[in-house]
Amino acid sequence: MTLQIQSHQEHAPQELPQVLVLEPPNVFKAYEKQFLEKFQFLKAWESEIPTEQFLTTHARSIRALLCSDWTPITADVLRLLPSLRVIVTSSAGLNHIDLSECRRGGISVANVGTVFSEDVADMAVGLLIDVLRRITAANRYVKAGLWPIKGDFPLGSKLGGKRIGIVGLGSIGLEVAKRLEAFSCSISYTSRKKKPSISFPFYTNACELAANCDILIICCALTNETRHMINKEVLSALGREGIVVNIARGAIVDEKELVRCLEQGEIAGAGLDVFENEPNVPTELLVLDNIVLSPHCSVLTEESFRDMFELISGNLEAFFSNKSLLSPVFDE
Amino acid sequence: MTLQIQSHQEHAPQELPQVLVLEPPNVFKAYEKQFLEKFQFLKAWESEIPTEQFLTTHARSIRALLCSDWTPITADVLRLLPSLRVIVTSSAGLNHIDLSECRRGGISVANVGTVFSEDVADMAVGLLIDVLRRITAANRYVKAGLWPIKGDFPLGSKLGGKRIGIVGLGSIGLEVAKRLEAFSCSISYTSRKKKPSISFPFYTNACELAANCDILIICCALTNETRHMINKEVLSALGREGIVVNIARGAIVDEKELVRCLEQGEIAGAGLDVFENEPNVPTELLVLDNIVLSPHCSVLTEESFRDMFELISGNLEAFFSNKSLLSPVFDE
Numbered sequence: 001m002t003l004q005i006q007s008h009q010e011h012a013p014q015e016l017p018q019v020l021v022l023e024p025p026n027v028f029k030a031y032e033k034q035f036l037e038k039f040q041f042l043k044a045w046e047s048e049i050p051t052e053q054f055l056t057t058h059a060r061s062i063r064a065l066l067c068s069d070w071t072p073i074t075a076d077v078l079r080l081l082p083s084l085r086v087i088v089t090s091s092a093g094l095n096h097i098d099l100s101e102c103r104r105g106g107i108s109v110a111n112v113g114t115v116f117s118e119d120v121a122d123m124a125v126g127l128l129i130d131v132l133r134r135i136t137a138a139n140r141y142v143k144a145g146l147w148p149i150k151g152d153f154p155l156g157s158k159l160g161g162k163r164i165g166i167v168g169l170g171s172i173g174l175e176v177a178k179r180l181e182a183f184s185c186s187i188s189y190t191s192r193k194k195k196p197s198i199s200f201p202f203y204t205n206a207c208e209l210a211a212n213c214d215i216l217i218i219c220c221a222l223t224n225e226t227r228h229m230i231n232k233e234v235l236s237a238l239g240r241e242g243i244v245v246n247i248a249r250g251a252i253v254d255e256k257e258l259v260r261c262l263e264q265g266e267i268a269g270a271g272l273d274v275f276e277n278e279p280n281v282p283t284e285l286l287v288l289d290n291i292v293l294s295p296h297c298s299v300l301t302e303e304s305f306r307d308m309f310e311l312i313s314g315n316l317e318a319f320f321s322n323k324s325l326l327s328p329v330f331d332e
Numbered sequence: 333m334t335l336q337i338q339s340h341q342e343h344a345p346q347e348l349p350q351v352l353v354l355e356p357p358n359v360f361k362a363y364e365k366q367f368l369e370k371f372q373f374l375k376a377w378e379s380e381i382p383t384e385q386f387l388t389t390h391a392r393s394i395r396a397l398l399c400s401d402w403t404p405i406t407a408d409v410l411r412l413l414p415s416l417r418v419i420v421t422s423s424a425g426l427n428h429i430d431l432s433e434c435r436r437g438g439i440s441v442a443n444v445g446t447v448f449s450e451d452v453a454d455m456a457v458g459l460l461i462d463v464l465r466r467i468t469a470a471n472r473y474v475k476a477g478l479w480p481i482k483g484d485f486p487l488g489s490k491l492g493g494k495r496i497g498i499v500g501l502g503s504i505g506l507e508v509a510k511r512l513e514a515f516s517c518s519i520s521y522t523s524r525k526k527k528p529s530i531s532f533p534f535y536t537n538a539c540e541l542a543a544n545c546d547i548l549i550i551c552c553a554l555t556n557e558t559r560h561m562i563n564k565e566v567l568s569a570l571g572r573e574g575i576v577v578n579i580a581r582g583a584i585v586d587e588k589e590l591v592r593c594l595e596q597g598e599i600a601g602a603g604l605d606v607f608e609n610e611p612n613v614p615t616e617l618l619v620l621d622n623i624v625l626s627p628h629c630s631v632l633t634e635e636s637f638r639d640m641f642e643l644i645s646g647n648l649e650a651f652f653s654n655k656s657l658l659s660p661v662f663d664e
């Protein structure tokens with residue numbers, strides 16, 4: 001062990017493989033020391049010269065890029081990096097990367113796979129119980145000293161028996177389903193296509209799903225097809241007793257329409273971890289009582305960060321030693 | 333159906349069987365109209381004469397009593413009611429009733445059995461996720477507009493893999509275990525005695541259990557044996573990373589000691605639906621950030637109330653027609 005540490009320390013940073021970072025992902029900040037033992041980072045965000053010039057300067061040497069989901073990797077960025085061969089993103093979602101341009105340019109992409117799926121599913125269930133049983137409001141009630149004055153807290157709604165509609169039955173959706181079955185909920189779903197191995201009822205679109213359930217949980221990826229998929233028609237099909245939980249991406253929901261439905265009581269409540277224009281949240285939502293909001297933190301646990309650090313490092317190490325990526329997005 | 337309603341209406345209230353109520357349970361308030369179709373109520377709390385005199389006046393006729401868990405049915409009360417033959421309580425807990433005196437006097441007791449178990453278990457899981465993933469604090473963060481200013485929310489802690497210790501593996505404890513297994517938690521428990529049909533590891537007391545788990549969930553009844561069972565020693569065995577969730581009765585935990593441990597960081601957090609001196613909550617708890625408080629509302633759902641109304645009515649109807657109680661506390 002001592003030997004190993006010495007061997008790490010003996011590497012001068014300039015001998016370590018070089019990775020470009022435009023803006024530091026959270027995991028980079030949390031595990032910077034550990035990352036620096038393995039890689040040398042070109043930190044575009046610390047440079048005083050404009051990003052484009054920074055990229056042009058280093059263009060020839062940059063073969064690997066680490067990014068998070070809030071750094072768009074557009075065709076324009078890719079054009080500046082002709083030697084780029086791998087992008088590792090600290091997200092499960094890929095909507096910030098121009099994937100067709102990557103394919104065309106022979107650039108491999110690795111995401112963090114299912115590292116977050118359990119945490120995100122836990123958060124979905126936590127937000128849902130919170131909305132149904134008004135835990136956040138109850139906490140406010142007690143802390144404001146209202147219990148001795150106003151007496152019993154209003155009745156909540158029971159989770160057991162609720163009809164849950166999962167929008168997008170990927171790894172997160174399946175984890176949500178597994179959890180909510182243990183609460184005696186019934187599960188149905190919509191997805192690009194019916195999954196032959198799954199016995200939950202399938203609906204061909206979100207609107208039909210919404211018409212047949214009490215609660216919609218959004219678990220799909222943001223793509224051109226899913227943008228604003230949860231629109232006025234879907235929310236109206238869900239109805240006045242309906243609840244929306246979104247732990248996927250804000251833009252899958254037509255946020256203006258959601259705000260209107262919540263304000264006018266056209267749906268009953270919402271638990272939202274994601275928003276269309278983060279970190280900005282529509283001000284109308286800040287004053288509503290029938291919603292619970294969290295700041296896109298469904299993936300933020302110490303355990304996920306450790307797993308994510310290991311997976312990102314593993315992907316970069318695999319790339320630099322000409323091995324297969326651990327969590328490739330394209331078939332290799 | 334019309335005939336049935338007419339038949340109800342034809343009953344003059346004084347012909348309906350008589351039930352004493354000292355203070356109205358919540359369910360009585362919520363379902364008063366439906367109760368009044370079936371029974372005639374002697375409402376002690378509405379009378380201007382003192383309760384003792386009220387009871388003495390009606391002593392001979394009172395055979396049935398409906399109460400909730402915040403009305404103590406002591407030996408003194410029972411002595412005033414020599415004709416009493418049944419007590420129906422709108423609670424699962426029985427610590428407010430002098431059960432030995434009831435047995436001695438040949439008074440049957442019915443509680444609401446397991447009507448609440450699922451709701452209480454849901455609340456336990458909701459409080460736990462809230463504490464681990466800081467949902468209530470996250471909601472405060474977003475609503476206070478801190479997200480755009482301060483950026484990412486602090487890391488939470490992952491539920492999956494946590495070692496859950498259930499104190500009291502009755503119907504609520506079993507429902508909690510079923511739910512948390514679906515989150516990939518490991519379960520162990522303590523109970524008056526080991527349950528032969530259960531495969532979860534058993535510890536003979538709360539202290540040993542606490543030493544072997546990350547999270548204690550209190551699910552047992554309040555009795556002389558369990559009062560202040562979760563004391564300084566148990567909390568210290570749970571340790572600095574430990575979390576306590578209490579959805580049972582406040583007095584099972586030594587509240588002063590719990591407050592001290594939370595203030596001094598000797599445990600990591602708590603989710604509390606119950607308190608020693610409800611509706612009063614220790615003021616120290618109101619300012620702590622590592623806890624989530626709710627006002628004894630784990631049973632308060634519309635669905636539970638409907639089920640509870642039906643079970644209470646059913647018990648009273650059974651009594652008045654000389655049938656077996658639906659949910660007797662003593663073997664009959």
